[in-house]
Amino acid sequence: xxxxxxxxxxxxxxxxxxxxxxxxxxxxxxxxxxxxxxxxxxxxxxxxxxxxxxxxxxxxxxxxxxxxxxxxxxxxxxxxxxxxxxxxxxxxxxxxxxxxxxxxxxxxxxxxxxxxxxxxxxxxxxxxxxxxxxxxxxx
Amino acid sequence: xxxxxxxxxxxxxxxxxxxxxxxxxxxxxxxxxxxxxxxxxxxxxxxxxxxxxxxxxxxxxxxxxxxxxxxxxxxxxxxxxxxxxxxxxxxxxxxxxxxxxxxxxxxxxxxxxxxxxxxxxxxxxxxxxxxxxxxxxxxxxxxxxxxxxxxxxxxxxxxxxxxxxxxxxxxxxxxxxxxxxxxxxxxxxxxxxxxxxxxxxxxxxxxxxxxxxxxxxxxxxxxxxxxxxxxxxxxxxxxxxxxxxxxxxxxxxxxxxxxxxxxxxxxxxxxxxxxxxxxxxxxxxxxxxxxxxxxxxxxxxxxxxxxxxxxxxxxxxxxxxxxxxxxxxxxxxxxxxxxxxxxxxxxxxxxxxxxxxxxxxxxxxxxxxxxxxxxxxxxxxxxxxx
Numbered sequence: 001x002x003x004x005x006x007x008x009x010x011x012x013x014x015x016x017x018x019x020x021x022x023x024x025x026x027x028x029x030x031x032x033x034x035x036x037x038x039x040x041x042x043x044x045x046x047x048x049x050x051x052x053x054x055x056x057x058x059x060x061x062x063x064x065x066x067x068x069x070x071x072x073x074x075x076x077x078x079x080x081x082x083x084x085x086x087x088x089x090x091x092x093x094x095x096x097x098x099x100x101x102x103x104x105x106x107x108x109x110x111x112x113x114x115x116x117x118x119x120x121x122x123x124x125x126x127x128x129x130x131x132x133x134x135x136x137x138x139x
Numbered sequence: 140x141x142x143x144x145x146x147x148x149x150x151x152x153x154x155x156x157x158x159x160x161x162x163x164x165x166x167x168x169x170x171x172x173x174x175x176x177x178x179x180x181x182x183x184x185x186x187x188x189x190x191x192x193x194x195x196x197x198x199x200x201x202x203x204x205x206x207x208x209x210x211x212x213x214x215x216x217x218x219x220x221x222x223x224x225x226x227x228x229x230x231x232x233x234x235x236x237x238x239x240x241x242x243x244x245x246x247x248x249x250x251x252x253x254x255x256x257x258x259x260x261x262x263x264x265x266x267x268x269x270x271x272x273x274x275x276x277x278x279x280x281x282x283x284x285x286x287x288x289x290x291x292x293x294x295x296x297x298x299x300x301x302x303x304x305x306x307x308x309x310x311x312x313x314x315x316x317x318x319x320x321x322x323x324x325x326x327x328x329x330x331x332x333x334x335x336x337x338x339x340x341x342x343x344x345x346x347x348x349x350x351x352x353x354x355x356x357x358x359x360x361x362x363x364x365x366x367x368x369x370x371x372x373x374x375x376x377x378x379x380x381x382x383x384x385x386x387x388x389x390x391x392x393x394x395x396x397x398x399x400x401x402x403x404x405x406x407x408x409x410x411x412x413x414x415x416x417x418x419x420x421x422x423x424x425x426x427x428x429x430x431x432x433x434x435x436x437x438x439x440x441x442x443x444x445x446x447x448x449x450x451x452x453x454x455x456x457x458x459x460x461x462x463x464x465x466x467x468x469x470x471x472x473x474x475x476x477x478x479x480x481x482x483x484x485x486x487x488x489x490x491x492x493x494x495x496x497x498x499x500x501x502x503x504x505x506x507x508x509x510x511x512x513x514x515x516x517x518x519x520x521x522x523x524x525x
Binding site (some may be wrong): 001048051052058065066081082083085087090091093094095096097 | 170203205217221234236238243248252261262264265267268269292301303347423425481483484485489
């Protein structure tokens with residue numbers, strides 16, 4: 001019991017320390033998007049398991065393949081490192097059973113893309129968010 | 140049936156061509172994978188998985204390019220070109236199909252598709268997507284990678300389980316094997332760290348073998364036409380293939396198990412068997428260590444060989460013995476210890492040692508020698524996806 005407690009304290013210390021050090025990730029959608037999405041829904045969307053928003057429109061997820069924000073999002077929300085995620089998508093892409101998110105390479109491109117289409121969802125460093133998009137979750 | 144297949148092959152070419160035409164108007168997505176694998180088998184007198192005592196790079200080395208283009212919102216074409224060391228690096232169109240998305244949950248695909256025999260069949264050539272250099276070959280023994288035809292994919296969520304149902308129908312024609320009226324159903328259920336897969340496939344198989352023709356002609360000439368028809372793989376026979384798999388990926392622990400079974404509506408001289416494997420692996424950061432046991436055992440149909448072996452002219456007894464000798468009754472085991480190192484996203488290094496042994500499955504036919512072959516296979520490999 002005590003061991004578990006110590007482990008839990010250790011875990012939270014690590015989590016809090018790392019979130020202090022690392023930037024905050026903001027999940028963004030078009031301002032007109034009224035969807036309420038919890039972490040599990042966001043995870044399912046970015047793994048291609050959910051393809052429709054609650055209102056029935058088709059989701060177009062946007063992601064970054066590498067970089068600190070992508071690593072943080074993959075680890076915290078998708079619970080996979082970049083290699084695991086690459087293997088996950090390889091499996092689906094080369095069998096024609098899934099389509100990975102569309103990739104962009106910068107926060108600016110991500111904000112621009114999400115601001116430009118009602119069905120897009122993406123993630124950026126919180127510091128890069130502006131009025132053109134809506135933040136629905138932060139990690 | 141032949142006409143049906145030929146028109147399907149034409150359809151396949153057409154779809155491939157369409158893909159390239161589409162490149163003019165639609166955006167073509169290019170992705171690819173490659174595995175560079177070297178290996179050496181411990182024995183001189185026989186080889187295993189095409190490896191012998193000399194270090195070789197060809198048996199498992201593969202390069203693949205996938206082209207995909209959206210022709211419309213709900214229609215896309217996909218083609219996969221593959222070059223394998225095993226085929227002298229000839230470039231072959233392994234997959235070429237048109238996908239029509241009825242809605243976000245229903246896909247209908249027509250063309251050349253993967254035969255969904257095993258859990259890893261769909262991405263057998265994509266080494267990066269699994270921990271080994273290759274899935275355990277003692278279990279992955281059925282060599283029918285692709286077929287011409289169609290499938291329907293239906294995705295849904297059943298009580299928290301992400302479920303995929305796949306119906307396939309088609310045919311396949313290889314150099315020595317023809318497969319007609321192929322149909323099957325696979326079901327995959329996934330929830331968090333747990334995945335189950337069930338599959339059933341049946342097809343009417345005809346095998347053309349010049350070595351077998353004189354044997355079965357002899358048996359027919361001796362008046363045992365019914366026995367010849369029962370065993371001769373040159374006579375079409377329907378296969379029944381069953382597969383069940385469980386895949387676990389929990390807190391860096393990996394457990395994979397797969398059981399498969401092949402049966403026929405007639406007696407068979409080969410591939411009447413069952414096989415399974417179990418793998419336990421553990422991820423340590425960028426390293427994955429895994430141990431796999433795999434076994435296969437034939438279920439020989441000696442009792443259906445009713446050619447008398449005694450009290451008949453020597454020629455007839457010889458035919459009976461020859462038939463017994465070509466009925467496969469093997470038993471194979473393999474134990475593989477391997478490590479995978481994820482160098483970077485899309486690049487992995489692998490090393491593996493496989494202890495393989497070939498034995499005799501009971502019963503022995505009269506006079507059969509129980510010979511045991513075994514050996515150790517060493518492999519190193521580099522897998523990439525892009």
